[in-house]
Amino acid sequence: MAHYRFNNLLGAPYRGGNLCLRGHHLISSVGNRVSEVDLQLSSSTTLPCENLTEIRCVAVSPSGHHMLSFDTDGRAILVNVRKRVTLHHMNFKGKVTACEFSPCGKSFAVLVGKLVQIWATPTMLKEFAPFRLLRTYGGMYDDATCLAWSGDSQWIIVGGKDLTARIYSANHLDGYAPPTLSGHREPLVAVAFCAQLDGFSCYTISEDGALFEWQLLDDEDEDEDDANGSNKSKRRKKGEAAAAAKKKKPKGRRWRLRGKHFFHMPNKLSCARYHARSGMLCAGFAHGVFTLHRLATGEFNHLQTLSISTQKVTSCEWNETGEWIALGCAKLGQLLVWEWQSETYVYKQQGHYYDVNACAYSPDGALIATASDDNTVKVWSAATGSCFVTFDEHSGPVGAVCFLPSGHAVLSASMDGTVRAFDLMRYRNFKTLTSPDPCQFVSLAVDPSGEIVCAGSLDTFQIHIWSLKTGRLLDIFAGHQGPVNALCFSPESPLLASGSWDKTVRLWDVYDGRGQTDVLQHAHDVLAVAFRPDGKQLAAATLDGQIFLWKPDDARLEGTIEGRRDMAGGKTIGDLRSGANVNAGRAFKTLAYSADGALLMAGGNGKSVCMYDVEGTSLLRKFSLSKSKAMDGTIERLDSSRVTDAGPLDLLPDDDDDDDDDDDANDIPGARAHAAGSSNANNGKKKRKTIRCKHVAFAPTGQGWAASTTEGVMVFAKDAGAAFDPTDLGEDVTPAAARRALRHGDARVALLMALRLRGAEEDEALVREVLEKTPPDAVAGALRDFPPALLSPLIESIAARATRGPHAQLMLRWARELCVAHGRAIHAAAHGGMLLPALRRLSKAFAAMHEDLAATAEASVFLLDYVCAAPPPMQAGA
CATH class of the missing domain: 1.25.40.190 (Actin-related protein 2/3 complex subunit 5)
Structure with a gap:
């Protein structure tokens, strides 16, 4: 019954880093995982492989079989994309800014700080040391930022923060000195080779929007160009001396600046990518605009300009034929593929850019609805992992969401004091339910018939009852002395269960108007309630980490699950408590029964979701939500050597880290003010997200379950390989x-x-x-x-x-x-x-x-x- 495995990650299509577009497959990083999008089927899947921290660089081999993903600490994993398994691990012992496979696929180049390393591509054979270093180049005065291979896999051009670009040889050449291409006033963003009919040329692009065109010329051609542009009188005076020097000078080839072009944009250039086969250049800027240009010898032709958002375009990538361009915006979690010839979107997705508070399955299990702090409700396809509609009518954070029993509409409760109903046929808000007095709704429930809607408030401690058909407020239940943060209808009896911070679970008769029928007292605050599908059992989670199993007919306690120890495993950076009492504040905040009522899922402010056997009240399995060390609560044992007099090193600001992507990645989800992300916030210390589970939901088919976490909505499905079939x-x-x-x-x-x-x-x-x-x-x-x-x-x-x-x-x-x-x-x-x-x-x-x-x-x-x-x-x- 507990054979479930990680299947997909919803709500966060893109978190930063580069993009890879191979054929009709788009690969991007999502936190410490990698997501793969099939553009033909418009389906998205997340690989089960995980890095130890956030991924900032991804490289895919030309064949599409191998993938390298590098995290912020320089650790890399080699993944077989087709089989979705990890082959090898490697630590490059430094921050990797870029990686790219050679066109032949036999090697790959990695930029580690100021060094350029060329490695042989690991084979499929079992080896003790699969990564083999071929050669290392230096000479950069600052960190390298971008690289590109030549079409014949013989040369590598590298640009850096020292405002220069250098050209290295992939093979050893006696006496070869890498040339330096200088002249830019800002750090380089992109470099590229371009093989032309009249010679060998390359492009260098900097943050200030300057594009320099360089060409490799013979010394004779260079002298002719100098002669055409120099003063003829001075050439006559030095004619004999120049002729003598020319005879002694050995013939060779040199790189010469052929031309300069400028984008003339008000903001800095954030990313650029050149497609050598078609001569197309895509450039993204910090204000959400990208432009397309066609480059030729001495030409800079502008084709298109399109604005996709108001935030910085983080990455762009061409496909092999040059028809599609993939663009990503890390701040908004936006990912799109643009076909520039027909000017249409091939793929467009935008995830939640704040916390996902709740998720719900449709009655047939085909759809998943999510509610977030960004005031939106999104509906996803459970099979494809793609979002096909977004409702943004709410003006406050959305705390609860559910489907109608018919599956034709979605209901959501928000802190703006409204409960809205969205039609999934016409994709519109067809009903808005409000209260006479302003209040903030944090919980929601719909009766099995789909006629009655109930919402619990955070500030007035009341339960509002509406008729969905007429939109009229039927009744207001008062009796709780704290926020009503959990509501649940019984599937078989006319009972509504409500959980509150006043340490009680109250049962209400909504249909006959009798009001409150029973009060189930607890010793601590009630955080979540859930009815079993047969309606004969009610589970309630409290602040002390326990789960109480009640029989709602006679208000009798049937059993108790002690879950505080089950949530163990994960300390926050800077935690002063010892390992013995580190779990004192752990509690389950969400509960969900399986379709047959045999399993109970529980999640809370820990790194694991626990699955219990209801009949035996025993723990069956713990599902880890993340292994990323960049998040608090995932490391079981802290390293005392990283604690200084000023505090933990992981919380101290880095003076030399000026990467905007890293700052965006450390923003606290739900913090709307940009001042919270400034250097003055939190006394100049870094902000680290804490792994936690806000809501769990079981699929009605019993084939999977979903958990809304700080990383997005994690979908787990049944592992078909875990069940034994004798016919296999x-x-x-x-x-x-x-x-x-x-x-x-x-x-x-x-x-x-x-x-x-x-x-x-x-x-x-x-x-x-x-x-x-x-x-x-x-x-x-x-x-x-x-x-x-x-x-x-x-x-x-x-x-x-x-x-x-x-x-x-x-x-x-x-x-x-x-x-x-x-x-x-x-x-x-x-x-x-x-x-x-x-x-x-x-x-x-x-x-x-x-x-x-x-x-x-x-x-x-x-x-x-x-x-x-x-x-x-x-x-x-x-």
């Missing part, structure tokens, strides 16, 4: 074994074996034989606990036999029992596009069957009337 054993899965199981009445095993062997023509005949020879009464048992991975071939097999042979009624029975047993899973998979081809084929087969039956009945209507009108046969002896 290859030697025993034979056609003879399948027919033997069918003869013995085990239709489920026979069907699983037949589908596993599906592929050849004789194996297709085996599937047809199992479907047709299974008794109608055994169809439901054959589909019990059916693997979701085999649903698509099963539907296709049913569709293929629906219009062939005399078994139409039996195929209809298979389709009906399949929908009854796996309707929710099929609906969720259809929303993600995984089962759509098979379902379309089945629908087409049933439509053809309906047409054939209708034609047959219409042709035989008079015969049927004659048969029905004929008198009954005379019985013998009548």
Whole structure:
């Protein structure tokens, strides 16, 4: 029951660093994880691999098989992108600012501080030291910022903060001195090679918007250019001396400044990327504008200018063909792909840029709604991980969100004193529920019929009851002496449970108007309540870290779960408490039951979400939310050597760190004022986010659960590989074994074996034989606990036999029992596009069957009337 694994991360498509665009796959960093977007399917997935701190640089090999991700401490992991596994680890012992694979894929270059290191690409073989350093270059007077390879993988151009660019050789050359290209007045942002017909050239771009074009010329060509631009009189006076010097001077090639171009933008240039094949240049600026230019020898042609936001464009990247340009804005969590020729968006996503307070699954499990401190409500597809609608009508932080039982609308409660209902068909706010007196709503609940809406307030300690159909306020329940921070309707009885900081859980009768029915007293503040799906148990989490299990019918305590020790594991930087009492303030703030009521999820201000067995009140598993050392609460043991007289080193400001991205990454989520991010805030110390879980929600299908955390919404799904299936054993899965199981009445095993062997023509005949020879009464048992991975071939097999042979009624029975047993899973998979081809084929087969039956009945209507009108046969002896 506890076999769940990390599946995706929602609410934070982009957090900073560079972008990689390979084919139709876009790779970006999300905190200490890496997200991959399939632009063809518009789906987003997050790799399960984690770095130890925030990722600031990602590099993908030209083949797209390998990926290197570097964190802020210089540690790197090599990942197999297709298999989503970590291959190797490496510590570069310094801050890595850029990394790029060579076009041939045999090596990669890394900028570590002032050094340029060239490494051989690790192979797929098992090696003791897979990373092999080829050579190291120095000579930079300040940190290097950008690099680029030449098309033949022989040269590397590197730009830095020392206002210069240098060209290094990827291979050893005797007597080669790397040339220095100088003249810029600001640090370099981008460099690029450009192979031209008349020579070899490169571009250097600085923060002040200056683009320098350099060309490699022979000495003779350089002398001719000097002669054309010099004074003829002075050349005549020094003619003989110049001729003699020219004879002695050895012939060679030198880099010469060919031209200067300027962008003329009011803000600094933040990123730039050049596409050598098409000659296109994309430049992003600090005020959210990016421009497209076409570069040629001595030409700087402006094509487009587009504003995507008001914040800095952090990164940009071209695809191989130069048709798409990917852009990212780290401050807003914005990620988009622009097709410049048609001037359309290929992909556009923007996550929550403050804390995600709540999440909720739709009744069919296909959608996930999230509420955040940025005043927005977003709806995501659980299958693709993409946000398809954002509601921004609220004027305050949104603290609670839920779906209507029909799944056609989303409700949200906000601190602005309103409860809003959003239509998922027309994507509009169709109802706004308010209170007579201004108040701040922090909790929300909807009854099973979808007619009654309840919201708990933070300041007035009241519960407001509305009719969603009329929008009229029905009643106001008063009785709590503290904020009502938790509400939950019973699925089976007319009861509403409310939890408050006044150390009570109160049960209310909303329908009959009897008001309060029972009061469940606790020793500490109540932080969360949840009803079991059968309505026969109520769970309440309190401030002392315990979970109380009540029977709501007679207000009797059935059991207690001591969860404070289960939340152990994680100390904050600067924590003065010892390890013995570090968990004194730990408590669960959110609870959720599984669809069958057997599991209880609990999360709070810790780095783990705990899964409990309800019947045995025991801990089954702890799910770690993050391993990032850049966040407080993830390290179990602090290093005392990093504590000084001024405080912990991790909290002291870095004088030499002027990276704006790092400052943005350390902003406290939910802090709206920019003054909070200034150097004067918090006495000049760094701000570190603390890992915590604000809300958990179980999918109605039982196939997964989601947790809204400080890192975003983490989605966990069932691990299909953890469940043992005897048909996966290859030697025993034979056609003879399948027919033997069918003869013995085990239709489920026979069907699983037949589908596993599906592929050849004789194996297709085996599937047809199992479907047709299974008794109608055994169809439901054959589909019990059916693997979701085999649903698509099963539907296709049913569709293929629906219009062939005399078994139409039996195929209809298979389709009906399949929908009854796996309707929710099929609906969720259809929303993600995984089962759509098979379902379309089945629908087409049933439509053809309906047409054939209708034609047959219409042709035989008079015969049927004659048969029905004929008198009954005379019985013998009548």
